[in-house]
Amino acid sequence: MRGGCLKWAVVGWKMLKWAVTLTTGGLVWSNSFDDRVKKMNIVWAVLSFSALTSETDLHPPPSLSNAGLLLPRDPKDRTVQWVFLGSPGVGKGTYASRLSHLLGVPHIATGDLIREELSTSGPLSLQLAEIVNQGKLVSDEIIVSLLSKRLESGGAKGESGFILDGFPRTIRQAEILDGVTEIDLVINLKLSEDVLVEKCLGRRICSQCGGNFNVANISIKGENGRPGIYMAPLLPPTHCASKLITRSDDTEAVIKERLRIYNDTSQPVEEFYRSQGKLLEFDLPGGIPESWPKLLQALNLEDHDDKQPAAA
Numbered sequence: 001m002r003g004g005c006l007k008w009a010v011v012g013w014k015m016l017k018w019a020v021t022l023t024t025g026g027l028v029w030s031n032s033f034d035d036r037v038k039k040m041n042i043v044w045a046v047l048s049f050s051a052l053t054s055e056t057d058l059h060p061p062p063s064l065s066n067a068g069l070l071l072p073r074d075p076k077d078r079t080v081q082w083v084f085l086g087s088p089g090v091g092k093g094t095y096a097s098r099l100s101h102l103l104g105v106p107h108i109a110t111g112d113l114i115r116e117e118l119s120t121s122g123p124l125s126l127q128l129a130e131i132v133n134q135g136k137l138v139s140d141e142i143i144v145s146l147l148s149k150r151l152e153s154g155g156a157k158g159e160s161g162f163i164l165d166g167f168p169r170t171i172r173q174a175e176i177l178d179g180v181t182e183i184d185l186v187i188n189l190k191l192s193e194d195v196l197v198e199k200c201l202g203r204r205i206c207s208q209c210g211g212n213f214n215v216a217n218i219s220i221k222g223e224n225g226r227p228g229i230y231m232a233p234l235l236p237p238t239h240c241a242s243k244l245i246t247r248s249d250d251t252e253a254v255i256k257e258r259l260r261i262y263n264d265t266s267q268p269v270e271e272f273y274r275s276q277g278k279l280l281e282f283d284l285p286g287g288i289p290e291s292w293p294k295l296l297q298a299l300n301l302e303d304h305d306d307k308q309p310a311a312a
């Protein structure tokens with residue numbers, strides 16, 4: 001009985017907030033305010049409305065009205081706004097990080113935002129651990145809220161532009177992003193599934209410096225006209241070697257579930273950007289020494305000073 005009252009009190013509170021949001025959105029609209037702000041208010045209202053139906057979510061709806069998602073649309077007002085798509089283990093983090101150093105824009109990985117949240121002891125962290133350790137996707141509301149906070153704090157530090165890695169992962173996320181800013185380019189990295197599983201199983205992180213390494217030694221012969229692929233391991237320096245840990249979601253069963261979910265959800269996202277003429281498909285020819293120069297060539301970029309560490 002008490003639980004029921006609490007539930008209805010929460011729903012009532014959310015409805016009130018939703019009504020206020022719609023009213024605010026309407027006021028902003030009638031004042032012919034900036035186009036981005038109008039769309040942001042609509043997105044916030046829609047997300048707030050969907051949060052009304054969620055029994056488990058007792059947190060406020062994601063705050064898309066904050067400064068974080070006030071992103072400039074016009075390319076002349078900002079630096080690059082790129083997105084990396086690709087299956088778990090394909091190397092999005094490595095190449096996104098290298099490009100972010102080269103172009104001087106932040107590399108924002110939603111997986112890292114989740115892991116930061118997991119390292120805290122808040123109630124959200126317990127909820128997230130259960131989802132992530134089953135290889136499932138966290139809700140659009142949670143991920144948008146974490147991304148929004150990250151963009152807001154970056155904006156406060158004067159950051160401009162971004163390379164997103166791991167977002168958007170669903171068509172709804174792609175539409176939310178499209179509603180608040182313009183994406184210039186979407187790079188879709190590809191590798192065959194057998195290589196992806198081996199790469200995920202070989203991933204290691206230094207628990208001290210956070211460096212990413214890979215102990216897998218991949219050598220797959222070409223068959224039926226398909227080229228073979230060779231990827232040397234990315235071994236850690238000696239001071240990291242004794243501190244390596246494996247991500248809790250990099251077990252074979254969880255990797256396979258993540259790949260299955262990725263295959264189920266990625267096509268509409270790819271199609272969304274393909275239809276906008278923004279999708280660059282890139283088949284990785286091998287490890288970093290083979291792939292990095294080819295990726296730069298495909299992007300019409302040059303790296304005269306390639307002093308980046310092998311692992312991102």
Ligand SMILES: Nc1ncnc2c1ncn2[C@@H]1O[C@H](COP(=O)(O)OP(=O)(O)O)[C@@H](O)[C@H]1O
Binds near residue numbers: 167
């Ligand atoms: N955009 C997103 N939407 C939903 N869940 C996400 C998103 N980004 C990351 N996650 C969650 O964080 C986990 C780790 O993400 P990530 O580090 O990008 O791993 P990977 O690409 O190797 O699966 C995912 O399995 C998922 O549970």
